[in-house]
Structure formats: C-alpha cells, structure tokens
Amino acid sequence: MDLYFMPLACSLATRIALYETGEGAHTRFRRVWFTTKLMDDGLDYRTVNPKGQVPALRLDDGTLLTEGAAVLQYVADRKPEAGIVPPQGTKERYRLQSLLNFIATELHKLILAQILDPATPEEAKRHAREVVAPNRLALLVRELAGRDFLLDSGFSIADAYAFFVLTLCPIAKVDLAPWPPLAAYYERMKARPTVARALAEEFELARAGV
Numbered sequence: 610m611d612l613y614f615m616p617l618a619c620s621l622a623t624r625i626a627l628y629e630t631g632e633g634a635h636t637r638f639r640r641v642w643f644t645t646k647l648m649d650d651g652l653d654y655r656t657v658n659p660k661g662q663v664p665a666l667r668l669d670d671g672t673l674l675t676e677g678a679a680v681l682q683y684v685a686d687r688k689p690e691a692g693i694v695p696p697q698g699t700k701e702r703y704r705l706q707s708l709l710n711f712i713a714t715e716l717h718k719l720i721l722a723q724i725l726d727p728a729t730p731e732e733a734k735r736h737a738r739e740v741v742a743p744n745r746l747a748l749l750v751r752e753l754a755g756r757d758f759l760l761d762s763g764f765s766i767a768d769a770y771a772f773f774v775l776t777l778c779p780i781a782k783v784d785l786a787p788w789p790p791l792a793a794y795y796e797r798m799k800a801r802p803t804v805a806r807a808l809a810e811e812f813e814l815a816r817a818g819v
C-alpha cells in the first residue's frame with residue numbers, strides 16, 4: 610500500500626493506525642508538499658487524487674481510497690487483532706463512526722481548518738478560537754468522561770484522529786488549558802510507542818517545511 614501524507618496533517622492518524630496494525634513496515638509513505646501539491650518525485654499529487662487532500666491510500670490492487678474516516682477504518686479492519694476498531698455491526702462500531710464524524714466535522718474542519726487557512730478572515734478565526742473551540746472541546750471532554758480513551762475497549766482509530774487535532778491545537782493557538790482532561794488524554798496517547806514514533810517522525814519531516 611501507499612499512504613499519501615503531509616507531515617503533521619490529518620494523515621498522521623493513518624500513520625499511527627498503520628504502526629498499530631504492524632502494516633507500517635509494508636507501506637510506502639509518499640510525501641505531498643502542502644504548498645505545491647507536488648510529491649518528492651515531482652509528480653503533481655492532484656493527478657493521483659483530484660481532491661489534492663491527504664490522506665489517500667493506494668491499495669495493492671490500484672484502488673485509491675480517500676477521506677480519513679474511511680481510510681482509517683480500512684487500515685484498522687485489515688488487522689482486527691490489533692484491536693483499534695470494534696467489529697462491524699456492533700454498537701461500539703457505530704459509536705466509533707459517530708466519533709470519527711464528530712472529529713472530522715466539528716473539530717478538524719470547523720476549528721483547525723478554519724484557523725489554519727490563510728484565506729480565513731481574522732474575525733472568523735477569532736470566532737473559531739473563542740466560541741467554536743471551547744464548545745466543541747467541552748463536548749470532546751464529555752465523550753471521554755470516565756474513560757482513558759474514546760472507546761471503552763481502549764485506544765482506537767478515533768483516538769488517533771483526536772491526537773492529530775490536539776497536536777495541531779497549539780499551532781492554531783487554540784487554548785487547551787481550560788481542559789485538563791485533554792492534556793492528560795494527550796499524554797496518555799503519546800505514551801504509546803506507535804504514537805510517539807509517528808509524531809517524532811512527522812515533526813522531523815515538518816522541519817524541512819511544508
């Protein structure tokens with residue numbers, strides 16, 4: 610498989626999932642440069658994925674899978690024994706899908722994507738930081754109430770996606786201080802070797818620019 614990624618983008622969650630399942634070792638990680646949309650071989654990524662967004666996963670049969678929530682579930686379902694996705698059809702699976710959708714639409718897009726897009730007017734960025742973020746982060750804290758991770762079964766792909774969001778919050782100047790449970794949750798995730806490894810690797814890659 611090939612994972613198309615940008616360092617410290619939402620594709621970080623897929624990298625974590627691949628390390629959790631052990632398939633990272635058999636995956637080609639293909640970097641896409643955010644500003645030019647070029648890959649390291651000079652090819653325009655939009656010829657691969659017209660959306661120009663990561664993550665995208667090229668399967669061995671040539672199929673291209675896009676959209677983080679689907680990509681994450683595909684990776685996790687390939688190795689159910691890794692235990693990072695509940696079985697299909699169970700209530701836990703629907704909770705997972707609900708969480709992935711919440712993280713994608715309410716946290717990733719409504720907060721981070723808004724703030725990090727240079728074209729967003731300052732007023733809209735302020736609204737995202739001061740009004741939207743506190744409301745949605747409070748909801749994330751509620752989802753965690755009484756749990757170490759978002760699912761009772763333990764670390765899952767929903768946590769991997771939330772980890773990306775919480776990593777980017779300080780970069781987007783979203784204040785996490787009012788939410789101590791989120792800091793503890795973040796540290797719990799970072800204590801996992803797969804998460805620490807993925808984060809360190811992507812920080813290193815990001816040092817070369819975006």
Ligand SMILES: N[C@@H](CCC(=O)N[C@@H](CS)C(=O)NCC(=O)O)C(=O)O
Nearest residue numbers: 618619661662663664676677678713
């Ligand atoms: N709907 C997509 C959105 C993915 C997305 O926003 N990816 C960002 C990185 S976190 C990206 O590729 N941005 C580059 C761009 O939009 O040009 C998904 O859920 O996977």
